[in-house]
Amino acid sequence: MTQAPAQHRPPRIALIAHDHKKDTMVELAREFAPFLTQCTLSATGTTGRRLIAEVGLTVECMLSGPWGGDLQIGSRLSQGEVDVVIFLRDPMTPQPHEPDINALVRACDVHDVPCATNLSSARLLLKQLAARV
Numbered sequence: 303m304t305q306a307p308a309q310h311r312p313p314r315i316a317l318i319a320h321d322h323k324k325d326t327m328v329e330l331a332r333e334f335a336p337f338l339t340q341c342t343l344s345a346t347g348t349t350g351r352r353l354i355a356e357v358g359l360t361v362e363c364m365l366s367g368p369w370g371g372d373l374q375i376g377s378r379l380s381q382g383e384v385d386v387v388i389f390l391r392d393p394m395t396p397q398p399h400e401p402d403i404n405a406l407v408r409a410c411d412v413h414d415v416p417c418a419t420n421l422s423s424a425r426l427l428l429k430q431l432a433a434r435v
């Protein structure tokens with residue numbers, strides 16, 4: 303199927319949050335729900351299931367992060383299938399899949415995909431995007 307040109311379709315957003323940031327992600331998603339419902343959303347497994355259950359969003363869930371979910375999103379992004387990443391990382395807790403996390407953030411840099419890794423930048427990014435649709 304042919305995709306609409308980027309400027310004519312709502313963004314494809316990947317949402318990811320580490321465990322200590324999941325409540326924050328749910329609150330953020332509630333705040334921007336009217337906009338996010340217009341977007342094509344994907345997420346790592348546990349984050350996505352919470353957004354579906356607690357915010358009522360439609361989200362395509364990948365594997366959980368430690369099982370390869372970050373890599374799945376990085377792969378899609380590298381193929382031009384993700385426009386924006388909201389990745390609420392926990393800087394205080396070591397993660398078993400740190401290499402996967404670094405690979406995803408690196409893929410964002412390689413492909414120049416906007417990637418917000420904390421709440422303030424996530425809110426700025428979502429506000430800017432919401433103003434466009």
Ligand SMILES: O=C(CO)COP(=O)(O)O
Nearest residue numbers: 346347348349366367368
């Ligand atoms: O670990 C994660 C990102 O690195 C998030 O994965 P979950 O959303 O499955 O908890």
